[in-house]
Amino acid sequence: MNKTLHVKIVNPQRKIYEGDVRMIIARATTGELGVLPGHAPMFALLDPWPVRLLTEEGERQIDIQGGILQVKPDSVVTIITNGEEKK
Helix, strand or coil: CCCCCCEECCCCEEEEEEEEEEEEEEECCCEEEECCCCCCCCEEEEEHHHHHHHCHHHHHHEEEEEEEEECCCCEEEEEEEEECCCC
């Protein structure tokens, strides 16, 4: 099993983030969810809330204004949103 997830966060204008993370924490319309390597494939609608990315270097937050999260079987996670990185 992979020890990381490959994450892509994009909006209609550009790629906001791409990289490997240990865990993703996001707020879906049904509640908060955590995604670890090996997570079952899924789709989730996201609320406007910061997505937390836990990396080897620490934690990074990216503000989003809602969106769609997709987890693929090969530990690739894509988030499509309107959002900007929190500085």
